[in-house]
Amino acid sequence: MKFIDLLRTAIGNTFRSKARTVLTVIAIFIGSFTLTLTSGIGTGVNDYIDKTVAAFGNDNALFVQKVSEQSTSGAGQDDGPTEYNPDDANVRMGFGSMSGLSDSDIAKIEKIDGVESVDPMYMVTPKYLEAANGKKFTLSLGSPPEADGLQLEAGKTPDRAKDEILLPASWVEPLGLGSSQDAVGKTVKITIGNAVDEDKAFTVTVSGVSQASLAGSSDNPIPSAGLNKKLYDYQVSGSPRKIPNSYFTATATVDDASKLGAVKSQLADESMMGSTVEDQLGMFRAVINGIVWILNSFAIIALLAAGFGIVNTLLMSVQERTREIGLMKALGMSGGKVFGLFSLEAIFIGFLGSAIGAAVGVAAGSIISGVLSGGLLSGLPGLSLFLFDPLKTLLIILAVMFIAFLAGTIPAVRAARQDPITALRYE
Structure with missing residues (x-):
């Protein structure tokens, strides 16, 4: 058979x-x-x-943040308080403060073997965003480097040298900007206070509209790097003494992806943590x-x-x-x-x-x-x-x-x- x-x-x-x-x-x-x-x-x-x-297009980018000594392994309540270090930077948040990166931290990152460039992000806390229709909305800004990895419904990512902002798609209608395509090129105002609580409004142009994503600050408007620096400079102005720079995070570009592990280890030795987009979405x-x-x-x-x-x-x-x-x-x-x-x-x-x-x-x-x-x-x-x-x-x-x-x-x-x-x- x-x-x-x-x-x-x-x-x-x-x-x-x-x-x-x-x-x-x-x-x-x-x-x-x-x-x-x-x-x-x-x-x-x-x-x-x-x-x-x-x-995001760049597999060699590391997002670097400061690791608080009180949150590291072995630094429990029984260890007592941490000694004050004037070189450490604290980023003030709406609910308190957290350890931020200082200029000395940025310098340490730049000196690490394999790091090609470092792009720090200033922590800016505007008071509100005002639309063309006069309505005001509370505002938390996303990280400028993250804009490069977002998918857009219209327009483009903000130009580093211009006062531009990338809006989430969910913001377009409440701001009275019409459709996503209509919003591109229109202006909104961001009001921020300085060290003595003097308000100033900055007129910014909408460069594009982003889709929602699992990565990036897609729920928050993302300013250009230049606008973020301009807002920060005004935020720390007016003080009788010099306020040291503090950064919420920094983007370190490594020249070779094979060195990412070594760079992460060196960052950890300096009480900093580096993570890729893949790590964040892991x-x-x-x-x-x-x-x-x-x-x-x-x-x-x-x-x-x-x-x-x-x-x-x-x-x-x-x-x-x-x-x-x-x-x-x-x-x-x-x-x-x-x-x-x-x-x-x-x-x-x-x-x-x-x-x-x-x-x-x-x-x-x-x-x-x-x-x-x-x-x-x-x-x-x-x-x-x-x-x-x-x-x-x-x-x-x-x-x-x-x-x-x-x-x-x-x-x-x-x-x-x-x-x-x-x-x-x-x-």
Whole structure:
């Protein structure tokens, strides 16, 4: 009997007991369906993160922040207060203060081997932003270097040398600027106070409108580097004494990506922390991958249950077809071909469940992804919650078929070992 004849016979035998076969296929379907969906979630979210990271265009950029000595390992309450260092800079926030980078810190970063350039970000706290319609809004500014990695709905990122600002898409309508395209080129006013609380309004031009993203300060307007420096200079003016520069963060560009680890280590020795965009988004990636693995475990449990179903289905089939097996062997069919016949039945059952489960999973995921993209996830343009890789889907089908083959091994071996004389006498 040729392979094609074995395959036809196996497919025909599979439907002898339709009820048992259907129930087993349903169990396999559940596992395959779940694996396909979870694979789609992992692929979709990781693809979005990869695109976000790639949008920044510079894999060699490190975002550097000061690490407070009180927050470092071993600096607990029992260690007592930290000695005051006049060279340390504190950035005042609305809820208190935090350790910032000083000019000496910037100089230390510049001296680290492999660091090509350092772009510090001044911590600016404006009072409010005033739109052309006269409405005023509280304002927290994002980091100028982060603008380069954001996807834009209209316009361009702010020019470093000009008084420009990048607005989030969610700000356009409240500011009365019309559409995103209409907002580009229009002006708004930023009012900020100095050291003696004298207010001054700065007129700035809207250079572009950004989409929402997992990275960057996409929920906050982002000023150009020049505007950020101008606002900071006024913020510290008016004081009878010189106020030392303090920076919330700095962007260090490393000349070779292979040196990133070494630069991070040297920054840590100086009580500073450096992280790439990939590091910052790593938490999202880890959480999503963790959820995917948890869901995959449930799918694997379903497949194990389906495996026992295949064993039960084929064992009963072997018992019911004992005389038939004896007749086939008496007519010259070898034990290997009998084994192959029952193995092909198991594989075919696995193929039915996995192929249908994968197809339904892809269809359901695509529909759900489309609905969410236009609704709940509309704030994250470009994110497809379910994104299916044909190769991964094929691997799921093949893996389930292999599990089915393993499950069918015991019944197939039992069938192959049947003694033809004893089998023909079976009632």
